[in-house]
Amino acid sequence: xxxxxxxSPSLSVQEGRISILNCDYTNSxxxxxxxxxxxPAEGPTFLISISSIKDKxxxxxxxxxxxxxxxxxxxxxxxxxxGDSAVYFCAASARNSGGSNYKLTFGKGTLLTVNP
Amino acid sequence: xxxxTQSPKYLFRKEGQxxxxxxEQNLNHxxxxxxxxxxxxxxxxIYYSQIVNDFQKGDIAEGYSVxxxxxxxxxxxxxxAQKNPTAFYLCASSIRLLAGVTDTQxxxxxxxxxxx
Numbered sequence: 001x002x003x004x005x006x007x008s009p010s011l012s013v014q015e016g017r018i019s020i021l022n023c024d025y026t027n028s029x030x031x032x033x034x035x036x037x038x039x040p041a042e043g044p045t046f047l048i049s050i051s052s053i054k055d056k057x058x059x060x061x062x063x064x065x066x067x068x069x070x071x072x073x074x075x076x077x078x079x080x081x082x083g084d085s086a087v088y089f090c091a092a093s094a095r096n097s098g099g100s101n102y103k104l105t106f107g108k109g110t111l112l113t114v115n116p
Numbered sequence: 117x118x119x120x121t122q123s124p125k126y127l128f129r130k131e132g133q134x135x136x137x138x139x140e141q142n143l144n145h146x147x148x149x150x151x152x153x154x155x156x157x158x159x160x161x162i163y164y165s166q167i168v169n170d171f172q173k174g175d176i177a178e179g180y181s182v183x184x185x186x187x188x189x190x191x192x193x194x195x196x197a198q199k200n201p202t203a204f205y206l207c208a209s210s211i212r213l214l215a216g217v218t219d220t221q222x223x224x225x226x227x228x229x230x231x232x
Contacts, residue, residue, distance in 0.1 A: 044159070091159075102164055103164070105158075107158050108156060109158065
């Protein structure tokens with residue numbers, strides 16, 4: 001049972017336009033969400049995160065929106081650049097019985113291609 | 117220059133042999149993690165360690181073993197009991213793993229293990 005879903009395997013946008021990557025989750029205990037960017041044969045690079053007490057977090061060209069009632073989050077990249085072309089993973093975590101977030105549950109990723 | 121190093125980047129082994137993957141960090145992070153990525157899949161947690169001389173199983177620990185004798189090092193051994201060992205292995209670390217604290221996990225560059 002996939003608890004974190006990225007339903008679009010790929011997305012193609014033009015340079016300068018907005019990229020919107022979507023992620024849905026089923027576990028209502030998730031309270032911390034992250035986006036990672038990954039190039040082939042490399043480790044994921046942390047982009048941005050959001051706690052469940054917020055509905056928006058912004059860092060430069062990257063903004064993450066969280067809709068808890070819909071169990072949905074999205075990553076907006078504005079403006080998109082060719083160097084943004086990579087696989088983007090959504091990840092979520094919940095506090096365990098000891099009160100710590102230790103385990104990240106990942107989606108399968110979305111391949112973003114930004115065309116010049 | 118702080119970071120997480122994993123060596124080697126590519127590793128080949130014959131079926132039935134144990135193999136140990138290295139992970140070192142100089143970020144002074146307390147917590148370390150091992151994930152596995154398979155094609156078209158998200159990352160799955162194998163083992164994690166909150167502190168030296170302590171580690172816990174993740175979702176897919178069968179066929180793997182770890183040790184945490186030093187804060188900086190968290191080697192992963194893929195044993196012959198692991199039925200499908202060919203995969204991309206990623207090590208991560210975070211500052212700490214405490215109740216009520218959510219720290220971002222940062223990843224190393226990964227090791228591609230191929231079992232022939």
